[in-house]
Amino acid sequence: MKITLCSRLISLVGKNMKDSYFDLNTFGKGIQGRFAANMGETAYENWIKPVRAVKVDLANRTVELQAPSDIVMQAWDNGNYTAKFMEYAYDVAHDFFKPELKVIKVVANPVNNQKSNQSNGNFVATDYQLNQNFTFDTWVIGDANELATSAAMAVSEQPGRQYNPLLIYGSSGLGKTHLMEAIGNRLKELQPDAIVRYITTDDFMNDWVNAISKKTTTDFTSTYENVDLLLVDDIQMLQGKDRFQEEFFNIFNKITKSQKQIVMTSDVLPKDIPGLNARLVSRFMQGVAYDIQKPDFPTRLAILKNKSEEVGISIDNQTLTLIAEQIDTNVRELEGAFNTLTLMARAGRPINVSNAQKILEHLNITRQKVITLPDIQKTVADDYNVSINDLIGKKRNSDIVLPRQVAMYLIRTLTDTSLPKIGQAFGGRDHTTVMHGTEKIADLIETDYALKQRIENLSTKIKEKS
Numbered sequence: 001m002k003i004t005l006c007s008r009l010i011s012l013v014g015k016n017m018k019d020s021y022f023d024l025n026t027f028g029k030g031i032q033g034r035f036a037a038n039m040g041e042t043a044y045e046n047w048i049k050p051v052r053a054v055k056v057d058l059a060n061r062t063v064e065l066q067a068p069s070d071i072v073m074q075a076w077d078n079g080n081y082t083a084k085f086m087e088y089a090y091d092v093a094h095d096f097f098k099p100e101l102k103v104i105k106v107v108a109n110p111v112n113n114q115k116s117n118q119s120n121g122n123f124v125a126t127d128y129q130l131n132q133n134f135t136f137d138t139w140v141i142g143d144a145n146e147l148a149t150s151a152a153m154a155v156s157e158q159p160g161r162q163y164n165p166l167l168i169y170g171s172s173g174l175g176k177t178h179l180m181e182a183i184g185n186r187l188k189e190l191q192p193d194a195i196v197r198y199i200t201t202d203d204f205m206n207d208w209v210n211a212i213s214k215k216t217t218t219d220f221t222s223t224y225e226n227v228d229l230l231l232v233d234d235i236q237m238l239q240g241k242d243r244f245q246e247e248f249f250n251i252f253n254k255i256t257k258s259q260k261q262i263v264m265t266s267d268v269l270p271k272d273i274p275g276l277n278a279r280l281v282s283r284f285m286q287g288v289a290y291d292i293q294k295p296d297f298p299t300r301l302a303i304l305k306n307k308s309e310e311v312g313i314s315i316d317n318q319t320l321t322l323i324a325e326q327i328d329t330n331v332r333e334l335e336g337a338f339n340t341l342t343l344m345a346r347a348g349r350p351i352n353v354s355n356a357q358k359i360l361e362h363l364n365i366t367r368q369k370v371i372t373l374p375d376i377q378k379t380v381a382d383d384y385n386v387s388i389n390d391l392i393g394k395k396r397n398s399d400i401v402l403p404r405q406v407a408m409y410l411i412r413t414l415t416d417t418s419l420p421k422i423g424q425a426f427g428g429r430d431h432t433t434v435m436h437g438t439e440k441i442a443d444l445i446e447t448d449y450a451l452k453q454r455i456e457n458l459s460t461k462i463k464e465k466s
Contacts, residue, residue, distance in 0.1 A: 028052070030343055033336015034088040035081075036173065045172060045234065047072055047081065050200065068203050130188070130198055134181035140306050142299030145175065148290035152179050152263075156186035159194075159229050159261035163288045165252075167235075169266045170292035173330030176265040179292070180231050183263055187229055194228040201237040205244045225254045228261065235264045235284070240275035249280055256283075274446050294416075300324040300334055307338050313345045319356045326360055371414050371462060373425045379462050380407040383454075392426045405437035410458060412438045 035048045051067045065085075067073045076082055136156075141149050151163050166183075168176045184196040199207075204224075211220035224230065238245050255262055270276060270284040295303065301324040308315045323341075327334045340359050345351050381391045384403035391404055404426065411422050412434075419431035426434070445452040 029335065030339040031085065031088045033332060033339060035084065036332050037336060038084075046202065047076065050202075051076075068200070068206075130181050130184045130196065131178075132185065134178045135185050136182045138306065138310060139175070139178060139182055140295075140299060140303045142295055142302065144293040144295050144299060145179070148179060148292050151288055151290055152183050153186070155261060155263060156183040157190065159187060160256075160259040164256055164259075165262040165264060165284060165287040167264050167266060167270070167284055167287065167289040168292060169269055169289060171267065171294070171330065173332035174292045174294065175331045176292055177233055180233065180263050180265055184229060184231055191228070195226065196229045196231070197224070197227045198231040198233070200233045201235055204232065204248065205237075205241065208244060208247055221251065221254075224251045225258075227255065230255055230260070230262050232262065232264045235266045235270075236268065236273045236276075238276060238280070239273050242277070245277045245280055249277070249283065252280075252283055256286075272442075274443075294328065295331060295334075297324055297328070300328065303331060303334060304338055307335065311342055313342060313351070315341070315345075315351050319351060319353050322353055322356050323360065373411055373415070373417065373422070375465060376410050376414065376462055377407050377425070379458060379465070380410065383458055383461075394427060405441050406455060406458070408434050408437045409441035410455065410462065414459060414462060 032048065036044050050072055051065050067076070136149075136153065139149065148168050151166055152168070154161075155163050155166050168179055170176055181198060184198060187194050188196060207220060207223075208217075211217045238248060252262060264284065266273065269289060270281040273281075301320060304315075304320040304324055308320070319341075323334070323337055327337055337359055341351060341356060344355060344359070349355065377388060377391055380403050381388050384399075384406075386400060386403055390400050391407060393400075395401075408422055408426065411417055411425075412419075417425075419434045422434045423429040423431050441451075441455070445455060
């Protein structure tokens with residue numbers, strides 16, 4: 001049974017909305033992409049990504065946004081996200097709305113259902129329907145995701161067998177959720193009666209809190225254990241939450257011992273998640289873990305061509321090539337630019353290199369100079385007031401070692417340079433020395449706020465110079 005825990009209507013009141021051209025899915029994706037490009041990854045993942053556009057009423061000019069919890073909607077109020085939604089709605093689809101666009105918020109009926117269920121003392125788990133667009137058919141395979149894709153396909157055909165659990169990890173916006181939900185959709189095709197549950201880690205924790213408050217922990221446990229496939233997004237959110245880790249550990253064991261399948265996503269490997277219990281790290285790694293990296297140019301171009309065919313809009317290769325060349329960060333930003341281009345096409349405007357370039361400039365995406373190792377070394381050396389020779393030399397005093405490790409960390413995070421090549425750039429050091437240095441900085445910024453801010457400022461300065 002699907003119960004929406006909390007949702008609201010956000011009414012978009014505008015004149016001259018071109019109903020015949022309007023496409024809610026494209027519109028929503030365009031706004032999501034704009035949010036992702038203009039805010040931090042953590043805030044986006046926690047407060048924007050979970051909110052889905054589920055209904056549009058063209059007659060009354062309303063769009064219904066559905067959120068999984070009161071906490072998310074409260075964040076929208078506190079974070080001024082509603083105003084941003086209005087801004088991006090016009091920004092992404094100015095052909096549909098006039099500048100006088102207003103946002104009106106009202107509470108939708110599902111909240112009453114929630115209160116009714118709570119008064120009856122029944123436990124109702126958060127239950128997202130799988131995104132039917134997230135399939136293997138719409139997934140583009142490339143060098144950056146080949147191994148993860150192969151494992152995902154194997155799991156969808158024989159769950160609970162060879163790869164259990166399966167962990168898919170990598171930076172935000174690279175398609176981890178798409179690949180994970182593709183497993184669920186494929187299993188449902190092969191086994192229509194299979195019980196598949198998709199959940200974010202945040203919602204798992206919220207459900208546990210609700211179950212405790214209603215004294216329905218038995219129902220909670222039963223809901224999560226009696227599945228054929230459990231898909232858990234953003235498992236790194238368990239970090240530092242010992243009580244939730246204990247409960248997840250118990251459920252994890254029950255599912256795997258029953259030879260049912262668990263698939264998880266994370267930003268990093270379990271061993272690199274701070275505050276994660278050693279028992280969980282061990283359990284998570286008893287299966288297989290594959291990463292998804294940034295897509296290379298051929299994969300980015302293939303993604304755009306695939307999206308073009310999916311929406312039925314013909315776009316010339318030169319225009320797609322321009323977008324694929326200039327957006328090399330992640331799939332989410334790539335699709336955000338494409339969705340904006342699609343809206344332009346649906347409004348009857350020509351799709352060409354000139355208009356694509358305007359979109360990229362509007363998204364603050366322009367052709368950038370490649371960030372080089374000397375650029376990073378010089379910026380760090382200047383900031384710490386040390387010489388380049390000392391930075392890459394043999395000195396081991398603390399006022400040299402720290403900036404050296406910071407420079408290594410920034411090279412590792414801002415470029416695709418391998419560990420051995422980074423070592424060569426620092427006086428021929430061994431790759432294990434580089435690994436130790438970058439890991440040390442990664443650990444330090446978890447607790448040293450001043451260092452974290454300094455590194456973020458250095459990162460911004462390096463990008464601005466490039």
